[in-house]
Amino acid sequence: MEKFDVTVIGGGIVGTAVLDRLSRYQLKALLLEKCDDVASFTTRANSGIVHAGYDCEPGTLKAKYNVLGNPLIWKEAEELDVPHLKCGSIVVVGEDGLDGLKELERKAKANGVEVQILDREETLKLEPNVADRIAYSLYAPTAGIVSPYQMAIGYADRAVSNGAKIVLEAPVTEIRSKGGEYILSTPKGEFSTRLVINCAGAHGADINDLAGAEHFETTYRRGDYFVLDSTERKNVNTVIFPLPTAAGKGILVAPTADGNVIYGPTAIDTNDSEDVASSLDSLDVLRASVPLTYKRPAFNKCIRVYSGLRTLIGHDFVIGKSKLRENFIMAIGICSPGLTSAPAIADEVLSMAQETLHAEKKAEYVTVMPRHKRIKELSEEEIEKLIAEDSRYGRIVCRCEKVTEGEIVDAIHSPLPATTVDAVKRRCRAGMGRCQGGFCGTRVMQILSRELNIPLSEVKKGLGANIARYRVKEVE
Numbered sequence: 001m002e003k004f005d006v007t008v009i010g011g012g013i014v015g016t017a018v019l020d021r022l023s024r025y026q027l028k029a030l031l032l033e034k035c036d037d038v039a040s041f042t043t044r045a046n047s048g049i050v051h052a053g054y055d056c057e058p059g060t061l062k063a064k065y066n067v068l069g070n071p072l073i074w075k076e077a078e079e080l081d082v083p084h085l086k087c088g089s090i091v092v093v094g095e096d097g098l099d100g101l102k103e104l105e106r107k108a109k110a111n112g113v114e115v116q117i118l119d120r121e122e123t124l125k126l127e128p129n130v131a132d133r134i135a136y137s138l139y140a141p142t143a144g145i146v147s148p149y150q151m152a153i154g155y156a157d158r159a160v161s162n163g164a165k166i167v168l169e170a171p172v173t174e175i176r177s178k179g180g181e182y183i184l185s186t187p188k189g190e191f192s193t194r195l196v197i198n199c200a201g202a203h204g205a206d207i208n209d210l211a212g213a214e215h216f217e218t219t220y221r222r223g224d225y226f227v228l229d230s231t232e233r234k235n236v237n238t239v240i241f242p243l244p245t246a247a248g249k250g251i252l253v254a255p256t257a258d259g260n261v262i263y264g265p266t267a268i269d270t271n272d273s274e275d276v277a278s279s280l281d282s283l284d285v286l287r288a289s290v291p292l293t294y295k296r297p298a299f300n301k302c303i304r305v306y307s308g309l310r311t312l313i314g315h316d317f318v319i320g321k322s323k324l325r326e327n328f329i330m331a332i333g334i335c336s337p338g339l340t341s342a343p344a345i346a347d348e349v350l351s352m353a354q355e356t357l358h359a360e361k362k363a364e365y366v367t368v369m370p371r372h373k374r375i376k377e378l379s380e381e382e383i384e385k386l387i388a389e390d391s392r393y394g395r396i397v398c399r400c401e402k403v404t405e406g407e408i409v410d411a412i413h414s415p416l417p418a419t420t421v422d423a424v425k426r427r428c429r430a431g432m433g434r435c436q437g438g439f440c441g442t443r444v445m446q447i448l449s450r451e452l453n454i455p456l457s458e459v460k461k462g463l464g465a466n467i468a469r470y471r472v473k474e475v476e
């Protein structure tokens, strides 16, 4: 059985950020993830907004980590070469909404967040397409957008580059204690560890129960989205919110860091920890809500719908050391603004872990990751030079997103390798465009089959799903 100093359970944005911090120390650090890639659950399906932090209740953990996390995300997205844009956000209201904005302004002041109330004329200068009824907005210049899954993948890649280990398809099914250590059972074997850090998202409370730590009741709230074609990007400059309610920040219209536009999310309460199927009813809610803030809804430009699941344990994040189990740290119930908060949560969790581990910092570790070669972003001269070095950068595989064979091969051989069609998609966008992989899906499968040296029938879509069962001519 392999022994580790510290094991993180769960490879979402929180777990990968924690592993990233741990990997800078002289430690044997491990991350166990249930799925076949990191960022496969909530971190894959959210709004991708780097929140400013004006709407969190002052004094909560959400307010604390949101405000601390915001500048860290901007800095680390640069270091990890993850798509991001500090485009600002506006909360827009009609004539009767000014009091609501003033209440947000009060919270912003208490949280130390810069905001400004704008009238209609000033709002239109930032965002010409707000709905005609909009009279005021609250502008937060430090808000923006980031690719949430690429952020988690970036943390994972950096952690692996710094010597941490990630085991995928390794759901923790049992936790027992032996000789002052925890033994974690997974289908990939057993792992022994001095310290456990629970970052298991929707299943965080289950992991606590397995370890005999504090018991928490969990509820969930699904959010459904429309994704619009990149041709809509020119119509949206900032993140446009309505006034927040008890159910959340409301249905936004926002650009994505990768150049699309999203409308969403809904807020559907559910007890099902796997409920991520969009329903027609909730898409109708989006159809009715978007025109209230935005005057150019383009539902006919929708290229996809998706859903994400908020995990709620009470009204705040649960971050801290277990009082019932020694050497067991929890970072669970991380609902919105968990993406923005993740780097600050990770710093806090590292300090808690160090109370047990007392590890020395490594003399050297990677901070700035090598830049990705994204053909779409390069000049003609740069592309010509790259193709002269490696002709695979001259072969476009994904026509919609202009992704080349070279970029797909890079994704497959990255520090945390992409081994499925979806994992390739999340790393380099092959299959994320208008045709959603209709043209390039089989080419990506062939490249995966060749690079991983596995038969085509073993190439998975993601989350264990098979695509091809066998070659037609192989069937008797």
Ligand SMILES: Cc1cc2nc3c(=O)[nH]c(=O)nc-3n(C[C@H](O)[C@H](O)[C@H](O)COP(=O)(O)OP(=O)(O)OC[C@H]3O[C@@H](n4cnc5c(N)ncnc54)[C@H](O)[C@@H]3O)c2cc1C
Pocket (backbone or CB within 6 Å): 009, 010, 011, 012, 013, 014, 015, 032, 033, 034, 035, 038, 039, 040, 041, 042, 043, 044, 045, 046, 047, 048, 049, 050, 051, 170, 171, 172, 173, 199, 200, 201, 202, 203, 204, 207, 221, 222, 223, 224, 265, 307, 308, 309, 310, 311, 331, 332, 334, 335, 336, 337, 338, 339, 340, 341
């Ligand atoms: C609709 C929606 C919109 C949101 N929008 C924003 C936003 O714009 N900005 C923002 O800051 N935040 C936003 N959030 C919040 C943010 O997405 C989450 O806070 C964040 O993704 C949670 O990350 P996590 O790592 O805790 O959980 P997850 O990403 O779910 O990761 C947990 C991981 O643990 C793994 N796991 C579970 N059980 C086990 C096990 N037994 N063994 C091993 N691994 C296990 C899972 O497979 C998963 O990969 C939004 C959330 C939702 C749902």
